[in-house]
Amino acid sequence: MMFTPQQPPTRTKPSLAVFKFASCDGCQLQLLDAQGKLLEIADRVQIDHFLEASSKVVPGPYDVGLVEGSISTAHDAERIREIRRQCRMLVTIGACATSGGIQALRNWGRIDDFLGAVYASPQYITTLATSTAIADHVPVDFELRGCPIDTRQLVELITALVLGRKPRVPGYAVCVECKARGTVCVAVAKGIPCLGPVTQAGCGAICPAHDRECFGCYGPAEAVNLVSLTGFYEHRGTPREDLTRLVRSFNGYAPEFRAESDRLEEEDKGDIPGFHHE
Amino acid sequence: MSDPTIRKITVKALTRVEGEGSLRVRVVGERVEIAEFSIYEPPRFFEKLVQGRAIRELPDIVARICGICPVAYQMSACGALEQALGIVTTPGIEALRRVLYCGEWIQSHALHIHLLHAPDFLGHESGLSLAKVAPELVERGLRLKALGNRIMEVVGGRAVHPINVTVGGFYKPPDSAALRGLLPELEWGLAAAEEVVRETSRFEFPDFTREYECVCLKAEGEYPMNHGRVVSTGGLDIDVADYERHFQERQVSWSTALQSVMLPEEKPYLCGPMARLNLCFEQLPPRARAAAESSGLELPITNSFRSIVARGIEIVAACEEAIRLVQAAAAAPLAPCRVAFEPRDGVGCHATEAPRGILYHRYEIGADGLVKGAVIVPPTSQNQGQVEADLRDMLPGILDRGDEEVRHRCEHLIRNYDPCISCATHFLRLEIERA
Numbered sequence: 001m002m003f004t005p006q007q008p009p010t011r012t013k014p015s016l017a018v019f020k021f022a023s024c025d026g027c028q029l030q031l032l033d034a035q036g037k038l039l040e041i042a043d044r045v046q047i048d049h050f051l052e053a054s055s056k057v058v059p060g061p062y063d064v065g066l067v068e069g070s071i072s073t074a075h076d077a078e079r080i081r082e083i084r085r086q087c088r089m090l091v092t093i094g095a096c097a098t099s100g101g102i103q104a105l106r107n108w109g110r111i112d113d114f115l116g117a118v119y120a121s122p123q124y125i126t127t128l129a130t131s132t133a134i135a136d137h138v139p140v141d142f143e144l145r146g147c148p149i150d151t152r153q154l155v156e157l158i159t160a161l162v163l164g165r166k167p168r169v170p171g172y173a174v175c176v177e178c179k180a181r182g183t184v185c186v187a188v189a190k191g192i193p194c195l196g197p198v199t200q201a202g203c204g205a206i207c208p209a210h211d212r213e214c215f216g217c218y219g220p221a222e223a224v225n226l227v228s229l230t231g232f233y234e235h236r237g238t239p240r241e242d243l244t245r246l247v248r249s250f251n252g253y254a255p256e257f258r259a260e261s262d263r264l265e266e267e268d269k270g271d272i273p274g275f276h277h278e
Numbered sequence: 279m280s281d282p283t284i285r286k287i288t289v290k291a292l293t294r295v296e297g298e299g300s301l302r303v304r305v306v307g308e309r310v311e312i313a314e315f316s317i318y319e320p321p322r323f324f325e326k327l328v329q330g331r332a333i334r335e336l337p338d339i340v341a342r343i344c345g346i347c348p349v350a351y352q353m354s355a356c357g358a359l360e361q362a363l364g365i366v367t368t369p370g371i372e373a374l375r376r377v378l379y380c381g382e383w384i385q386s387h388a389l390h391i392h393l394l395h396a397p398d399f400l401g402h403e404s405g406l407s408l409a410k411v412a413p414e415l416v417e418r419g420l421r422l423k424a425l426g427n428r429i430m431e432v433v434g435g436r437a438v439h440p441i442n443v444t445v446g447g448f449y450k451p452p453d454s455a456a457l458r459g460l461l462p463e464l465e466w467g468l469a470a471a472e473e474v475v476r477e478t479s480r481f482e483f484p485d486f487t488r489e490y491e492c493v494c495l496k497a498e499g500e501y502p503m504n505h506g507r508v509v510s511t512g513g514l515d516i517d518v519a520d521y522e523r524h525f526q527e528r529q530v531s532w533s534t535a536l537q538s539v540m541l542p543e544e545k546p547y548l549c550g551p552m553a554r555l556n557l558c559f560e561q562l563p564p565r566a567r568a569a570a571e572s573s574g575l576e577l578p579i580t581n582s583f584r585s586i587v588a589r590g591i592e593i594v595a596a597c598e599e600a601i602r603l604v605q606a607a608a609a610a611p612l613a614p615c616r617v618a619f620e621p622r623d624g625v626g627c628h629a630t631e632a633p634r635g636i637l638y639h640r641y642e643i644g645a646d647g648l649v650k651g652a653v654i655v656p657p658t659s660q661n662q663g664q665v666e667a668d669l670r671d672m673l674p675g676i677l678d679r680g681d682e683e684v685r686h687r688c689e690h691l692i693r694n695y696d697p698c699i700s701c702a703t704h705f706l707r708l709e710i711e712r713a
Binding site for chain 2: 020021022023024025026027029030032033036038039042047051052053054055056057072073076101102103105106109113127131147148203206207209210211212215217242245249250
């Protein structure tokens with residue numbers, strides 16, 4: 001973390017820039033919702049570069065850059081380096097930017113298969129074989145998790161930036177949020193394999209509250225034990241390939257989740273169509 | 279080019295659209311030689327990455343194609359997978375799906391009208407700068423957007439990427455009290471949307487009309503959302519199952535989005551709010567129809583700059599529909615909330631009306647419960663060819679104007695289509711060469 005509260009903002013209104021890479025747009029859309037605080041935010045920060053919202057484009061440098069999306073082309077790998085140079089502080093928003101996103105499923109396949117499956121003339125398409133997190137390419141000062149990010153956390157982040165303090169974002173697991181809202185544990189009481197015990201909080205534990213499993217939108221929580229959790233579910237009868245898919249989804253390429261789905265697959269030797277290791 | 283008669287206009291990025299793309303125009307004399315609406319969105323390969331995933335995971339995965347219209351992807355996927363599985367949902371489930379879709383239409387249209395499109399008509403760079411002189415207008419837009427989001431939260435569990443949608447129905451019935459709690463704001467939204475129609479219909483519209491081949495779903499007795507036959511102004515009237523025999527996706531070298539054309543003529547066509555109003559005006563609920571009639575809007579709409587009024591009318595319709603359906607749903611809690619399924623080998627296809635137009639999905643599934651193959655045709659791919667055709671038609675009439683004005687008019691025209699670039703595109707640059 002490069003947050004330095006003692007360092008005053010460069011001017012009374014910090015400048016903000018928003019950048020998009022491979023993504024669905026859902027995270028920067030949260031800035032337009034921002035719990036009804038968009039106009040208030042626009043008063044407190046100077047929005048210099050936010051293509052989706054404004055035709056006003058002020059060249060860098062910027063105090064803060066918010067980056068949505070993953071790196072999946074050579075051009076984007078270059079672009080993020082230039083953006084890093086332009087931003088005093090770089091914050092990644094969402095699962096694509098922090099772990100490569102759902103499109104990182106391609107990292108387990110052969111890129112030619114993917115190109116041929118979607119495009120009749122793959123030669124027109126330039127793409128990397130992988131979809132990777134921003135932090136794999138440049139240093140990142142802070143990351144906001146989620147698929148999508150939560151508007152309350154986003155407002156907290158911007159508040160902290162304006163005040164020059166560190167954002168208060170929990171590192172504990174979704175289980176804590178379930179207990180806080182009084183949701184009966186779906187894993188224990190209903191036998192549903194749930195990633196809540198290993199997933200970082202932030203969403204408000206909405207999935208267990210809807211009688212379904214947490215599927216890891218916020219990525220790995222601090223100090224988690226995936227082997228123990230999947231072992232528990234497997235012992236209780238969940239097929240190993242189901243567990244592999246559960247761990248390998250929206251944050252599947254986050255290091256902890258990735259290691260676990262690889263381990264499950266390695267031990268299983270099960271054939272998951274479309275996702276063969278090279 | 280060293281030729282001094284060639285005029286070049288370059289804009290690095292088109293703004294106030296969802297995502298990024300580029301436009302290249304080359305004009306020789308009065309002739310528009312090239313008008314390429316390019317889509318640079320890094321491909322994410324959804325049709326491939328869903329292969330080998332469990333059927334039940336699909337609504338969660340395809341939602342991630344678009345943060346603005348995730349419900350559209352969930353609804354088209356559920357419909358196609360349910361057909362492949364041979365299951366039929368209940369009227370109660372379908373009614374709540376329609377409520378959820380209304381929420382998405384309201385938030386998507388409110389965002390586009392107030393923050394992305396209105397600034398073009400009112401001479402502003404953004405909704406944020408517009409808010410400084412017309413705060414009530416922008417605040418109304420944000421409040422309408424919040425209403426749409428709230429509907430999605432109550433029914434879908436979350437506004438962006440709802441988590442309560444599953445193949446066969448919902449994971450959990452929405453809370454009756456929370457549903458009833460939507461009604462006062464929906465009543466406000468209905469009146470606010472009527473105001474949107476009144477205001478936008480008084481905007482000054484550039485004089486640019488053309489005949490469109492409009493394509494949308496059409497259903498008995500309701501404005502199209504989750505169901506319908508595929509119809510067109512040229513007389514097409516087919517079952518969704520025949521969609522791929524009449525429409526074909528093409529790859530062009532300047533775009534990572536596939537472009538869709540209508541067969542056999544291979545011509546571009548228009549989908550979205552204008553197409554729906556032109557073909558399904560009779561299906562509009564009463565207040566939406568009254569709002570349209572009193573706005574002086576003439577049908578068929580042949581000027582895409584008027585699409586902002588069409589979106590307003592659709593917000594009125596979505597609020598009206600949501601009020602009717604929420605009242606009924608709150609009175610009779612959903613039971614069962616989903617229809618169970620057994621995996622089997624099968625193929626299914628379905629189309630729904632995303633805020634921007636027809637969204638077609640086809641899936642092949644296996645008895646092992648996994649997806650074998652997928653075809654997804656988003657509305658922006660379908661409108662892409664029409665955008666280019668519009669540009670080719672519009673440019674000769676405005677070439678006597680300065681570069682800045684030409685550039686702005688082109689961008690405005692593209693925004694008429696509310697392109698959803700994450701569904702299809704990235705990085706819009708405009709380059710005009712004049713010879």
